[in-house]
Amino acid sequence: MRQFQRTMPPHLRPATSVTRVMGEVLLALVPATTAYVWYFGPGILVNMMVAVTVAVAAEAAVLAARGRPVASSLGDLSAIVTAVLLAFALPPLTPWWVTATGAAFAIVFAKQLYGGLGYNPFNPAMVGYVILLISFPAEMTRWLPPGGLDLAAERPDLMATLGYVFTGQLPPPLAWDAIAGATPLDQVKTELGLARTVEEIRAGPLYGDFGARGWEWVNNFVAIGGLWLLYRKVIRWQIPVAMLAAVIVASTVFYLLEPGNYPPPSFHVFSGATMIGAFFIATDPVSAATSERGRLIYGAGIGLLTYVIRTWGGYPDGVAFAVLLMNMAVPAIDRYTVPRAYGHGR
Amino acid sequence: MTLPARKRLSTSLPLGSAGIPEYLILPLSQHVGTAAEAIVAVGDQVQRGQPVAKATGYVGSPVHASSSGTVVEIGPHPVPHPSGLTADCVVIRTDGEDRPFNGYDPLSNYRTLNAPALRARVRECGIVGLGGAAFPTAVKLNVGVGLKSLILNAAECEPYISCDDMLLRHRPEEVILGAQIMLHALEIRHCCVAIEDDKPEACEALMQANASVGDDRIEVVVIPARYPAGGERQLIQVLTGEEVPADGIPADIGFLCHNVGTAASVYRAILKGEPLISRIVTVTGEGVAQPANLDVRLGTPMAHLVEKCGGYTPSATHLVMGGAMMGFPLDRDDLPVIKASNCILVASREEVRPRDTALPCIRCGECARACPASLLPQQLHWLTRAADFEQVEALNLYDCIECGCCDLVCPSHIPLTQYFRYAKTEIWARKNEREQSDHARERFEARQARIERQSQERKQRLAAKTRTLKKAGKDEAARKAMIEEVMQRVRDKKSGSQNESEPE
Numbered sequence A: 001m002r003q004f005q006r007t008m009p010p011h012l013r014p015a016t017s018v019t020r021v022m023g024e025v026l027l028a029l030v031p032a033t034t035a036y037v038w039y040f041g042p043g044i045l046v047n048m049m050v051a052v053t054v055a056v057a058a059e060a061a062v063l064a065a066r067g068r069p070v071a072s073s074l075g076d077l078s079a080i081v082t083a084v085l086l087a088f089a090l091p092p093l094t095p096w097w098v099t100a101t102g103a104a105f106a107i108v109f110a111k112q113l114y115g116g117l118g119y120n121p122f123n124p125a126m127v128g129y130v131i132l133l134i135s136f137p138a139e140m141t142r143w144l145p146p147g148g149l150d151l152a153a154e155r156p157d158l159m160a161t162l163g164y165v166f167t168g169q170l171p172p173p174l175a176w177d178a179i180a181g182a183t184p185l186d187q188v189k190t191e192l193g194l195a196r197t198v199e200e201i202r203a204g205p206l207y208g209d210f211g212a213r214g215w216e217w218v219n220n221f222v223a224i225g226g227l228w229l230l231y232r233k234v235i236r237w238q239i240p241v242a243m244l245a246a247v248i249v250a251s252t253v254f255y256l257l258e259p260g261n262y263p264p265p266s267f268h269v270f271s272g273a274t275m276i277g278a279f280f281i282a283t284d285p286v287s288a289a290t291s292e293r294g295r296l297i298y299g300a301g302i303g304l305l306t307y308v309i310r311t312w313g314g315y316p317d318g319v320a321f322a323v324l325l326m327n328m329a330v331p332a333i334d335r336y337t338v339p340r341a342y343g344h345g346r
Numbered sequence B: 001m002t003l004p005a006r007k008r009l010s011t012s013l014p015l016g017s018a019g020i021p022e023y024l025i026l027p028l029s030q031h032v033g034t035a036a037e038a039i040v041a042v043g044d045q046v047q048r049g050q051p052v053a054k055a056t057g058y059v060g061s062p063v064h065a066s067s068s069g070t071v072v073e074i075g076p077h078p079v080p081h082p083s084g085l086t087a088d089c090v091v092i093r094t095d096g097e098d099r100p101f102n103g104y105d106p107l108s109n110y111r112t113l114n115a116p117a118l119r120a121r122v123r124e125c126g127i128v129g130l131g132g133a134a135f136p137t138a139v140k141l142n143v144g145v146g147l148k149s150l151i152l153n154a155a156e157c158e159p160y161i162s163c164d165d166m167l168l169r170h171r172p173e174e175v176i177l178g179a180q181i182m183l184h185a186l187e188i189r190h191c192c193v194a195i196e197d198d199k200p201e202a203c204e205a206l207m208q209a210n211a212s213v214g215d216d217r218i219e220v221v222v223i224p225a226r227y228p229a230g231g232e233r234q235l236i237q238v239l240t241g242e243e244v245p246a247d248g249i250p251a252d253i254g255f256l257c258h259n260v261g262t263a264a265s266v267y268r269a270i271l272k273g274e275p276l277i278s279r280i281v282t283v284t285g286e287g288v289a290q291p292a293n294l295d296v297r298l299g300t301p302m303a304h305l306v307e308k309c310g311g312y313t314p315s316a317t318h319l320v321m322g323g324a325m326m327g328f329p330l331d332r333d334d335l336p337v338i339k340a341s342n343c344i345l346v347a348s349r350e351e352v353r354p355r356d357t358a359l360p361c362i363r364c365g366e367c368a369r370a371c372p373a374s375l376l377p378q379q380l381h382w383l384t385r386a387a388d389f390e391q392v393e394a395l396n397l398y399d400c401i402e403c404g405c406c407d408l409v410c411p412s413h414i415p416l417t418q419y420f421r422y423a424k425t426e427i428w429a430r431k432n433e434r435e436q437s438d439h440a441r442e443r444f445e446a447r448q449a450r451i452e453r454q455s456q457e458r459k460q461r462l463a464a465k466t467r468t469l470k471k472a473g474k475d476e477a478a479r480k481a482m483i484e485e486v487m488q489r490v491r492d493k494k495s496g497s498q499n500e501s502e503p504e
Helices: A018-028 A029-038 A043-065 A070-074 A076-090 A096-114 A124-135 A158-167 A184-193 A197-204 A215-231 A238-257 A267-269 A272-283 A290-314 A319-335 B113-124 B135-139 B165-171 B172-186 B201-212 B232-240 B260-272 B302-308 B366-370 B377-385 B387-392 B403-409 B415-470 B476-497
Strands: B023-027 B052-054 B069-078 B086-094 B149-154 B189-197 B218-223 B255-259 B278-284 B294-298 B316-321 B328-332 B343-348
Touching: A018 A029, A018 A076, A018 A215, A018 A272, A029 A043, A029 A215, A029 B218, A043 A070, A043 A096, A043 A158, A070 A197, A076 A096, A076 A124, A076 A272, A096 A158, A124 A319, A184 A197, A215 A272, A238 A267, A238 A272, A267 A272, A272 A290, A272 A319, A272 B201, A290 A319, B023 B069, B052 B086, B052 B403, B086 B172, B113 B135, B113 B260, B135 B172, B135 B201, B149 B172, B149 B232, B149 B260, B165 B172, B165 B201, B165 B278, B172 B189, B172 B218, B172 B260, B189 B201, B189 B232, B201 B218, B201 B302, B218 B232, B232 B255, B255 B260, B255 B415, B260 B278, B278 B302, B294 B302, B302 B343, B366 B377, B366 B403, B377 B387, B377 B415, B387 B415, B403 B415, B415 B476
Parallel strands: B149 B189, B149 B255, B189 B218, B278 B343
Antiparallel strands: B023 B086, B069 B086, B278 B294, B316 B328, B316 B343
């Protein structure tokens, strides 16, 4: 007689893993990162480096303090994803301590203190971003105009970027007044406040074919990565489609009512964090609704709130706030969208 | 969901025979329902097909000797069961002569017989469902009126298993003829044989057999190969779009499902007078040298089958009865093949799920997408961990068919199905406990009430006696007679109490 080991059914190997899911998300951000560097210089790479280093260190420290296995938890790559998404939200030239504060806050407070991977009710990257936006408004709104424009003839190169990030000083020929600019969403908001029409604003040099120059292409490349995630079934269509649809519907309605005061839907879809929000932020499964119907509601809620905050709120972009607000609604959404089980009356 | 089928492993060789092993171990309980009762004694000579145990209870089935020989033991033996426990078995030392019993006449005139007569034959031939659940077929054939259609299940959606595939390739006419008998017994006019599209050879053979029999009541339907399409409820949904009510059975909506192997054994029982003494078993996995399908006599030790298939390879580490998704693990290979053994999977370490530590759930929701019962495995998992069994039940845990789809798609590698099995037994145990404590409390309360009532009655009796005694106070004779009567009663009681104790 021969003895055998026992394993409980099912005996087949699982087809995927958290590490693979997170790894594919990182891979899907490569095109967008490339476009970002093309238009805004190497700043984002420096920000990513700082954020990843701090996030991984913070995650390891808290895991060790909590007596959890450090290596296997770091191996799930979730801290790196959070850090990279945070870096995407920061201006290209951000002092290192701002980035570090955001990354540490995202990992320690928004994630690990709630219990670590899988237990955080709020999207950690967005918590980190919102903390920075509220605490350091000056550093967080100093954007560079996209490359290829006359007004950015002088741009900080890699050395200048590193110098600024780590010392806070721009090398002599460069000065903030010469190189800095507002984001298009910011500018539209300000100029609409000065009673100019959307037509006039969009005639300015910042604006491109459907969104703003540079930003529209970053958004396009984000969408390419997002579509790849859909194709790989890492994310599902409900959240991105619902969110984009809500933004489009809301902006179309107001644009048709008063085209002078409200930018067209194309501008909203291809500006700011709309695309990265739809494909990479709102789709974070941990803090999103879980059922298919629930995800449609969740995505639509984010889209709608994003439009509301952009249009009537105090901040130029609203994706981060919209995501956090909808995170709060997730338990209720899940509660009321339980699908009908097989064999239970229609 | 689409799974790696791994069926080609065992379909390259033609259907073989496992021959007659030296010993046959026949468990008395090979099916759902009450165990059979042995009707032979140690030392008895038995023939092939002779009943060695009779069915007890309506949901039960007899057991037959699968070859001729001598009964050498009736007693507990390890059997293939998830619990790993032993059960009573009849052990036969075979003589190699394979003498037939000839106890059942072929019923070639079955069309003139009525349904109860056919069911009786199916029952006495020990036929149970061969798809894996082993529910007595005669009971399932007795569904009453209102049936629309008989569904013969050849979906065989589990990875590795190919015994139905091989049955259909080699003996498709048995299935078609079995279907005709079942239609007659059920008194209905439509039968649908459902087969997955990844078995083109079997499908071809089946269609040819159906054409040559030429029965327009029987229809072959090809369905996409998607696990778990072979689950009764899922198959009905795929074929008809209808759902079986959660608290009902398929017959409630007019359908009855049987496995194709069952249909073939019904054919053999009716038209050939052969009881169920053998079945086709898939012996497969990287742990066997030459995976194949074998016609196996029930009671054959599994080690014998592996030997027939070229023995173990060095990588054999796991033994599973059933498929890779729902089959259960076995500790040892001296266990007998029973009526429910559709597949013996000898797996290597690389083939089975590693026992790695699960990561926390990341709420990705893939489990809910994969669930064929539209449950929310992830919520059920949270609630089970929180021991909130009331909510677990409210989210319809009992509709979980334990197919294992959620486990397979989980990126965190959480053993979800295992959680659900635990939750089911836990809820069941708690209910049981509650019932028992309710019962004990009721008994206690009833006893208290009874004691109270009896002491009241005694007081009343005493009061009544005192009254009559007082009334008779003056009359000395009457008083004496009364005392004498009481004394007599006490004496009677004393002599009687030696035999019967007085109830409280």
